[in-house]
Amino acid sequence: MSHTVVRGKPNASQLYLDSVLDAILLEQGVKPNAEQRDNVTLSQILLYSLKQRPKEVFMINAGTDEVITNEQLLKRAVSLARTLTALGGKGKYAFMLMRNHQEMAVIYFAVMFAGVIPFLVEPTSTVFELTHFLKLVEPSFVFYDEEFEPAMLEATRACPELLPTLIPADRPGVIDNFIRGQPDDVTSFQVSEASMDDPVMLLPTSGSTGLPKATIMTHRGLVAQLPSPWSYQTQFPTPTGLMMILTTIQWMTFTMYTTASTVYHTPILMSSKKITAEHVAEMIDKYRPTFTFFSPAFAASLLPLVTSEQLSSFKTVILLGSPVTEQQMKALQEKLPKTAHLCDGYGTTETQGYIAIPDTEAPLKCNGWVFNFLYYKIVDDEGQELGLEQSGELWVKGVSVIKGYHKNVAAYEETVTPDGWYKTGDVFYVDENERVSFVVRKKFNFKYKGFQVAPEEVERIICSVPGVQESVVCNSDSGPVAAVVLQPGADVTRDRIHTAVNSTLSEHKRLHGGLAFVPSLPHTPTGKLKRNECSQLMTRLMKTGQCC
Incomplete structure (x- = not known):
């Protein structure tokens, strides 16, 4: 029995993760069991997974056509992690304001390995937003792309009380100079010690209704979510051929799919260029990814630019981020292969990933079963639980539900009940088979x-x-x-x-x-x-x- 499952049986993806956790424990000389599995951190899992297949592709940068192997990524990440440790970075905060390129990936893994807590920022954030984030997080390190330097410098000038180390990470030679003198030996490297409920990173909420809060992501929650993207896959490892990730680092989907792809040995396709429908059409045509996710609005803008033949490589496409109409689903379905799994997924930053993904037998406009590592209930406006074939707000509870917002206890207490139920703010209908379907966003x-x-x-x-x-x-x-x-x-x-x-x-x-x-x-x-x-x-x- 997988250690995170609270309802029903584990799926094949969860059982595969158990085998990875067991291998890590055996390498440490510990006899595996459910209790011991529950103490393996995300950083340990990522380091172990990258070491297992050093010559395999970690990512393709579609913006430059560069290919980066696990070994290439890991050596630089280890050197940078050692540098951050030597600078006393453990437990301190870092800013990351970057597009999807290999130096970003190096920093992303290095901060986790070193126990530095990154706040992952939307690349096109305004000076006003950056100033808000700086004051909220008070970072010791700021990693940014050179194109964002004017905004970043203006924001730091607005916070004279903060004196972070500024690192224009994509400028040639900057990271090399920063890590100079630190060995890239992977064999002797160990990640920073951490407990399962320690913060791994801070993610902003979506910002659709105001300035984002900083959501605290933990080892326990992110590890529980690792199997969820592959819940209906059957081949492990490498459940799919090529994962295309279009979201930038501040989105839950980026972390969910980057970490899950690493652990399940799936190469990633990303781009350092700004994501447009035209660029994504080029990426699909050239690299033929097999698995991806879109927002409904982006899918609508992409469809006129691609043919059925260009989309023929896809095995799975998940729509996320906003409500989707049946008409939109059918328009995409018409261009995808008949064997492709097109589904309307549902997840939140506050659950550190997915809540539900439709199974292959689910109706088209359905979000599927709530995952087995979460308890759930449908409630009325007074918080009273409803039964099957009724609509109400979805509440969930489990190890993946966040434990807080950074410096914002009041917001957390509005969102999560004292006994741990996360109030999603979304109304769902639960059918006779316990599948849930989105109805409306209650908060709007x-x-x-x-x-x-x-x-x-x-x-x-x-x-x-x-x-x-x-x-x-x-x-x-x-x-x-x-x-x-x-x-x-x-x-x-x-x-x-x-x-x-x-x-x-x-x-x-x-x-x-x-x-x-x-x-x-x-x-x-x-x-x-x-x-x-x-x-x-x-x-x-x-x-x-x-x-x-």
């Missing part, structure tokens, strides 16, 4: 004339109109109001959208504030709508009379 709801309006419910109806690419619904003094992005060349009228909404939804959910056509909407880098910015956009559009 607003009232009009005393009735609750769920924006995503209205958005799904708008997006069901042929020719609509994306929409957002916001509150206004006049009632619900929408901004709509059309597909290129589409001829969709306001009347057509109003008719679709009015014929489907109750009176209080209709677009009494009007709607406006816009060329694009503001998103986070993973495709989530920035709803605060969307609301500000709608206010401007209403003032200029563009909503009707």
Whole structure:
């Protein structure tokens, strides 16, 4: 029995991880059992896994076509970890403001090996956001790409009380000089000692509703999540041929898939270039990845640029980050191979990864079973548990649920109950087989004339109109109001959208504030709508009379 499983039986992915943990314990001269497995840290697992297959490909940088082996990565990461240790870095904080290239990967592993706690930052963060992060985290080291230097320097000048070591990591020779004199001998290297509940890294929340908080990721939680991306795979190790990772370092998906791919010996395809639909189409055509994930909005922008033949290499595609309509799922399904597993996954930063991924037999618009390392319940507005074939907010509990936000106890107490239940803020329907399906984001709801309006419910109806690419619904003094992005060349009228909404939804959910056509909407880098910015956009559009 896998040590993290609390309901049902372990899957093949969990049993494989058990075999890795057992091998690590035996190497340490410890007899394996469930209790001992529960004390193997993420850093130990990553070091062991990289050492096992030194000549295999760790990553391909699609921006430069460079190929990096496990050994090449590990030697530099070990030297850098030794440098950070010699500088007294254990337990201190580091900033990482970088795109997806090999020096970033070296630093990413090195800080974990040395017990330095990185705060992983969105590369396009503004000076205002960077200043907020610096004051929050107070880092001793700042690793950044040279293109972000002006913003980084301006932000550090706004925090004169902080004196971090600034390291422009992608500048030629900088890391080499920084680690000069430290050996790259892997055999004698050991990772920094840590307990399972120690922080591994800090990740910002998505920022869709305001300035991000710093979420504390632990060894225990991240180790429990290692098998989850491969829960319905059967071949181990190397459950898939090539994992394409498009998200940058600050997203939970980056950590989840980078660590899981390392432990399960799956090469990674990333790019140091800015991720656009055009660039990703080139990556797919050239490297033929077999497994990836998209936000629904990004998938919609990619589809016109790729053919079925170009997508023929995919075995698994997971949609993540925001609600997806059945129409969007079917549009992608039509271009993917008939044997590909297309699914609507669900996870959060607060659970350090996935909560559910649909099995191959699940209905198309379903999120599948809640993973067996989590307890779960569906509750009403008073927190009372509901039964099967009912809808309510999803609460989960288990070792992967975070233990706190950095310097923000109040926010944590609003999110997690005293007895450990994480309130997702999302409403799900649980069917007769205990599969869950997303219904609506509870936290985005607003009232009009005393009735609750769920924006995503209205958005799904708008997006069901042929020719609509994306929409957002916001509150206004006049009632619900929408901004709509059309597909290129589409001829969709306001009347057509109003008719679709009015014929489907109750009176209080209709677009009494009007709607406006816009060329694009503001998103986070993973495709989530920035709803605060969307609301500000709608206010401007209403003032200029563009909503009707």
